Amino acid sequence: MRVDEAEFEENEVYAIDILASTGEGKPRMLDGKQTNIYKSVKVSLSDRALEEKRARLGLVECVTHDLLHPYPVLHEKNGEFVAHIKFTVLLMPNRSDRMTSHPLQELQSTKTIEDPEIKA
Known part of the structure; x- marks a missing residue:
């Protein structure tokens, strides 16, 4: 997906909406x-x-x-997973603040990468 360039300025507020999928990347509401x-x-x-x-x-x-x-509630094909994260950011003169989010959960994968080229 192509993303247009944008300029950020102080004292602006942005809603960040991140969606990730193990499937085709086209989650939908059922x-x-x-x-x-x-x-x-x-x-x-x-x-x-x-x-x-x-x-x-x-x-x-x-x-x-x-x-x-x-x-x-977003879905992919059976057996695929969707993760959806949203938060709000304030761009202040001396720093940026994330306002509306929860701490990310620490997860341990049950899968490992075996291909040495990918690992590198």
């Missing part, structure tokens, strides 16, 4: 009803807190009128 997390201007909501049927209907109405935006 069903919008799988979404459990929504964002609004002020807060993130979980539908687990909204168990009642009326509350679920209210979520649909809010999404329809662009008051809430769902965070979709």
Whole structure:
């Protein structure tokens, strides 16, 4: 994918949205009803807190009128994995700050690279 050049300036805010896949790199939503997390201007909501049927209907109405935006569950082909990371960065005069993220999890792979050329 080609990315256009851009100039960054002090006091700007950027949303960084990184998506990685072990498949073809074309993740897609299979069903919008799988979404459990929504964002609004002020807060993130979980539908687990909204168990009642009326509350679920209210979520649909809010999404329809662009008051809430769902965070979709993305899928690849069977057997493939998708990782989706989002965070916000503030570009300040003396440094940059990552504002909305969680620490990355430490993972240990069960796979190893055997090809010496790739290892090099």
